[in-house]
Amino acid sequence: MNASQIAHKFKPCYKPNQLILGYGQIAVVTGWTVRESVAKKLDNSEYAVIGQLYSATRGIDFLVRNLLLNPHVRTLIIINATKEDRNAGSCQCLLDFFQKGYFKGKSDTGKDCWVVNSEITGYIDIEVSETALDKLRNSLNVEMQSSIAEAVERVHALAKIEYDSWGEAIEFPKIEQESTILPGALYGHRIEGKTIAETWVKILHRIRTTGTIRPTGYDGKWQELIDLMAVVTDEPLNFYFPEPNYLPVDAEFISNYLPQVIEDAPYQEGVKYTYGQRLRSWFGRDQIEQCIGKLIGEIDAASAVMSLWDVKDHEKGGSPCLNHIWVRVVENEISLTAVLRSNDMFAAWVANAMGLRALQRHIRDEIASRSNYDLKIGALITISQSAHIYDDTWGSVDRMIANQYANICSQQTYDDACGNFLIEICDRQILVTQTTSGSGAVVKQYSGKDPLRLIRDICASSPAIRPDHIGYLGIELQKAYECIKSGKNYNQDR
Incomplete structure (x- = not known):
């Protein structure tokens, strides 16, 4: 390792296991594009760090803190290449931070914070000083690219230029949150609600109350329940969004997300897969069509099964969280059960559940259009083998529970299946x-x-x-x- 590499070695204090580290002066943010798909096209002397940015509310704060610790980084390349990037908006929010700035406001938990001046919500903790943020914004050259190829070409060109560091490393230690946990079962939990929104609040309350805190396989901690079954009984076909909407998604996000579950997708470099791709073409069979045909031919069949797990996932990594779907008709009612090996219950479960509900409705409608069966929509059941909440969202979860849980409990009916x-x-x-x-x-x-x-x-x-x-x-x-x-x-x- 030469003197330049030693000087430019990127040293992250936050989320290091989620980053690919190099010895250059360019940071590459890949959004939802798989970071390895970019790294393999570059020499590690050309970049300082390559990392993904899924969420503006959860990720920009960590990204900013790491950049402040590495003042030799002078260029930031943001790749905004996929439908998932445009749907999440995290890359656009990051660009807006550098181009449009920020202001002092409140997070969704009610805490003072810096809010990115963007249509996409993004937060930076208030303990990161205004002086440091302004210095960072004024010291980095920031560019957005719309494809891996464009980004790689730009890194190749910029890596030839040597820059001085913009200053000294600045560190702002992150404040740890503590949780009080009540005793509870380690395995096997059941939660039921009429709507996805109601069930979601109950899920988060259960995890925060009795979930076990464990280190994650990446960085940080999560609070987890093992084998959690959620039963949604009466979600409207066009979905229920509370008013005001306290869910992590809105109607526009869901309309963009549903095709990822129901429709096939061509291969795109940097994108591992979509659920729709796994269901429609991954194994050389359209499993959704197979289930529809199976039930039309044998309406009470117990074998209308779809699998998203590929045995090669053990070798390649990046396996899907959603593994198994089972559709069943009982007493003229079609239900759908999904098994997820790993489930972010705060940020992902609501979208997962709505996508699965849309798939359930699609199968019901296709059966009706091709046969004489007019089935009712039954329950949606998800079984999350690891139902967890990441530590960087605990404050948001606690705030939402404080605002919504008591109201939801007060609206419950007293019907009991036991009579x-x-x-x-x-x-x-x-x-x-x-x-x-x-x-x-x-x-x-x-x-x-x-x-x-x-x-x-x-x-x-x-x-x-x-x-x-x-x-x-x-x-x-x-x-x-x-x-x-x-x-x-x-x-x-x-």
Whole structure:
């Protein structure tokens, strides 16, 4: 290693495992384009660092901090090449930071921060000084390129020029967040909601309450639940967006995202795959069409299955988070179950769920147009084997939970799939009659004087009973027991 390489070796303090490091003076931001697809076309003496930028709200702060620590970097090349880049807007937001500046405002968590002067929301922590930000903006030459080829050609040309460093390295230590975790099960969780929005809030609350904090395979930490099943029962066909919208996506984003799930896509350098590509053509078969044909021919088939996992993913890396989809028709209702090996529940799950719902609707509509089956849209179920929230979003999650969770809980209905329980006193015994929630047919009776034993018998027979329902029954059974002791009449609280 020569003296120039030693002087120009890029030294990141933040997210180092997500960066490709070199010895030049040019930083390359690839957006959603795979960073390795750019690095393989360059010598490491031509670039200082190559990294991706998925989110402006989560990534620009780390990027700025690393650039401030490496003042030998004098040029920033931003690659804004794909539909995913244009949909996310992170590359445009980064360019706007350098060209249009920033202002003091509030993050979505209510914290003071620097807000990028852009149509795309981007934040930088307030502890990074205004003086340092202005120095960085005035010291770097920033260019945006629309393809890998254009970016590589530009790096080749600029790498021949030697620049002096713009100053001394500046470090702003990042403030760590701490979380209080309640005891909870390690494996197997079930959460249900009528809409994706409602279910999402419940998911985030569960993870923040009982999720285990672990180091990630990249940098930083995440809070995680293992094997989380989310059931969405009544999402509207055109999707529900709250007003005001607290979701991480809006209708325009989703309209641009849905083709990535349903439609095929040609190969594009720097793009690993889309879910639609894996479903439509990756394995030489259109799996969506196979499922439609399978169900038309055998409507109650249990084998309408689609797989996105390629055995070669073990060798190549970059495997899809969504691995397996199963479509099932039961009682004239079509449901869809998806298994995801790894799921960012804050930033990605809502879009994932809406994409899967659109696929479910597409399959239902195609079956209707090609056969005499007029199916109802049933539940959407996702099973996230690693359901996690990254530490750089914990503040946003906590703020959203504080604003929305209590309101969502107050709107819940009290319907229980396990039915209703009618309590009365007969011959100085507590008699509990269990009925179906629909017709009211009697399915089981329990009797005795001991409320605790009755509760245990009910839970043993109906282990899926709602927790708030069993709590209510405990209160009522104790009231009935007290009435037996005192000789008073008992009337169940309706």
